[in-house]
Amino acid sequence: MTPDWIAVDWGTSNLRVWAMGPEGVRAQATSDDGMGRLTRDQFEPALMALIAPWLGAKVVPVIVCGMAGSRQGWFEAPYRAVPCTPLDRAGLVQVPVQETRIAVFIAPGLKQAKPADVMRGEETQIAGALALHPAFDGVMCLPGTHSKWAQISAGEVVSFQTFLTGEMFALLSEQSVLRHGMQGKGWDDAAFDTGLSDALSRPDRIGAQLFNLRAEGLIADLSPARARARLSGLLIGIELAAAKPYWLGQAVTLIGADALCQSYARALRTQGVEARLLPATECSLAGLASLARQLETTA
Amino acid sequence: MTPDWIAVDWGTSNLRVWAMGPEGVRAQATSDDGMGRLTRDQFEPALMALIAPWLGAKVVPVIVCGMAGSRQGWFEAPYRAVPCTPLDRAGLVQVPVQETRIAVFIAPGLKQAKPADVMRGEETQIAGALALHPAFDGVMCLPGTHSKWAQISAGEVVSFQTFLTGEMFALLSEQSVLRHGMQGKGWDDAAFDTGLSDALSRPDRIGAQLFNLRAEGLIADLSPARARARLSGLLIGIELAAAKPYWLGQAVTLIGADALCQSYARALRTQGVEARLLPATECSLAGLASLARQLETTA
Numbered sequence: 127m128t129p130d131w132i133a134v135d136w137g138t139s140n141l142r143v144w145a146m147g148p149e150g151v152r153a154q155a156t157s158d159d160g161m162g163r164l165t166r167d168q169f170e171p172a173l174m175a176l177i178a179p180w181l182g183a184k185v186v187p188v189i190v191c192g193m194a195g196s197r198q199g200w201f202e203a204p205y206r207a208v209p210c211t212p213l214d215r216a217g218l219v220q221v222p223v224q225e226t227r228i229a230v231f232i233a234p235g236l237k238q239a240k241p242a243d244v245m246r247g248e249e250t251q252i253a254g255a256l257a258l259h260p261a262f263d264g265v266m267c268l269p270g271t272h273s274k275w276a277q278i279s280a281g282e283v284v285s286f287q288t289f290l291t292g293e294m295f296a297l298l299s300e301q302s303v304l305r306h307g308m309q310g311k312g313w314d315d316a317a318f319d320t321g322l323s324d325a326l327s328r329p330d331r332i333g334a335q336l337f338n339l340r341a342e343g344l345i346a347d348l349s350p351a352r353a354r355a356r357l358s359g360l361l362i363g364i365e366l367a368a369a370k371p372y373w374l375g376q377a378v379t380l381i382g383a384d385a386l387c388q389s390y391a392r393a394l395r396t397q398g399v400e401a402r403l404l405p406a407t408e409c410s411l412a413g414l415a416s417l418a419r420q421l422e423t424t425a
Numbered sequence: 426m427t428p429d430w431i432a433v434d435w436g437t438s439n440l441r442v443w444a445m446g447p448e449g450v451r452a453q454a455t456s457d458d459g460m461g462r463l464t465r466d467q468f469e470p471a472l473m474a475l476i477a478p479w480l481g482a483k484v485v486p487v488i489v490c491g492m493a494g495s496r497q498g499w500f501e502a503p504y505r506a507v508p509c510t511p512l513d514r515a516g517l518v519q520v521p522v523q524e525t526r527i528a529v530f531i532a533p534g535l536k537q538a539k540p541a542d543v544m545r546g547e548e549t550q551i552a553g554a555l556a557l558h559p560a561f562d563g564v565m566c567l568p569g570t571h572s573k574w575a576q577i578s579a580g581e582v583v584s585f586q587t588f589l590t591g592e593m594f595a596l597l598s599e600q601s602v603l604r605h606g607m608q609g610k611g612w613d614d615a616a617f618d619t620g621l622s623d624a625l626s627r628p629d630r631i632g633a634q635l636f637n638l639r640a641e642g643l644i645a646d647l648s649p650a651r652a653r654a655r656l657s658g659l660l661i662g663i664e665l666a667a668a669k670p671y672w673l674g675q676a677v678t679l680i681g682a683d684a685l686c687q688s689y690a691r692a693l694r695t696q697g698v699e700a701r702l703l704p705a706t707e708c709s710l711a712g713l714a715s716l717a718r719q720l721e722t723t724a
Binding site for chain 1: 504536537538540541542543571586587588589590592593596597600601602603628629630631632633635636637639640641643644645647660663664666667668
């Protein structure tokens with residue numbers, strides 16, 4: 127049975143697709159054909175490789191969010207400028223395709239002039255979170271490789287700020303000299319709390335606190351699990367220090383992978399902020415679904 | 426003519442050797458047989474590959490500083506604990522070798538219990554700087570992959586602090602998402618000053634300032650040269666912010682590669698500190714020479 131529409135989340139590393147019916151998700155598929163490894167003419171074949179089994183006679187709308195819409199991606203969907211709603215049917219860009227049974231639309235990201243900032247993909251999660259909780263007014267935080275903090279008011283993204291936290295954690299824990307002292311996947315909550323508290327109380331000392339992890343591994347028997355968790359606490363701590371204007375005294379919703387959101391929630395709790403958690407995939411799908419509904423009513 | 430002794434600086438990435446006579450450097454050689462790529466039994470052959478042409482009948486002392494003395498290196502030279510002189514003949518560790526015409530000694534690094542810290546190689550440069558300027562009392566800064574700040578008093582290293590600044594710059598400019606906006610080797614002093622001032626005035630916002638470089642490249646035409654220089658300014662800025670107890674109101678000597686030391690000197694000048702610059706190689710050689718003299722007098 128042909129789906130009503132197809133949802134696509136096309137990131138730098140992964141491609142994820144869902145066949146959608148009136149009842150919700152009917153089928154899903156994933157590949158590692160992320161935007162980062164594709165040339166322009168490889169996008170349509172990469173998509174068809176996953177969705178061809180779902181297609182029938184009629185034309186199916188395919189709604190895409192994420193890096194496929196960047197200048198180096200499949201087809202550029204120019205950023206919309208905040209303040210604005212996170213998604214809007216008018217911003218959708220239709221992609222010319224060879225396959226006649228699909229109509230592909232890419233959702234644009236958001237940009238902010240000052241301080242300069244951009245997002246692609248997260249706007250769809252924000253729209254989804256707003257679709258799930260229409261009355262939400264406050265702050266959404268989307269932890270990840272490039273964490274985003276967004277101030278939401280009256281259904282619009284008012285301002286936002288990106289942090290390199292996840293990417294810094296990956297670089298420092300896997301590629302820097304610190305990697306020698308943090309092999310494995312172990313974790314230690316108390317060490318996370320220590321790093322968090324060190325960074326929040328003296329964020330200006332972050333440069334000095336990082337090498338300590340290496341030195342304590344060499345001369346003070348710091349375990350890999352404690353070193354990894356403390357590094358995470360330090361990096362989330364300097365993010366929270368800089369993002370304070372966003373979360374202080376605000377309702378905070380965290381959208382992202384569960385374990386990471388739990389760490390952020392734990393960190394925010396030490397500052398007296400109780401955050402609500404929403405799963406990232408559910409938000410992405412709800413955001414794309416809101417576009418699908420808009421397409422239907424304007425078709 | 427056989428040298429009186431041979432100086433060796435054995436780092437993680439490079440091996441550098443000098444044939445020394447009473448008049449100073451007679452010959453030098455370099456290879457990329459750094460400690461990082463050698464197993465324990467490959468050190469002696471790597472050394473001999475460079476120094477064999479210099480050897481004659483008599484036994485020549487070979488004095489080594491750097492990572493060859495680490496636990497993962499050729500032969501461990503256990504750290505000496507500060508406060509102490511940067512180098513001491515008593516700390517030298519003799520390495521068992523097969524070649525009968527050399528006697529190899531490795532200089533140990535220094536460790537500090539609290540805050541935990543270690544150095545290997547820099548202690549030799551500090552000893553050399555003190556040999557060149559025996560009355561020095563103040564602070565030495567050794568910029569590099571892992572920058573060191575050391576407080577020197579009465580010929581001893583009193584305390585020190587390591588920063589990941591150089592390694593962070595390499596990771597962020599070559600491997601993170603920021604790399605897209607900073608290709609090439611261009612430079613812009615004004616952008617360096619901006620980054621420096623941003624980081625020194627609000628070091629707690631470093632997490633937010635990094636992604637700006639990417640966003641301004643995408644939507645505000647930030648050039649690669651300005652992006653690279655501003656990243657450098659930001660990272661040196663948070664180092665200076667955390668190292669303030671070291672340099673505030675102190676005589677500062679910078680030891681390292683010239684261009685990098687010039688950047689640090691420029692940065693310190695904005696804070697009213699005039700630093701003296703010393704070349705790293707000259708300091709390493711002067712430090713190793715001080716050990717050679719001690720070996721001679723105790724032989």
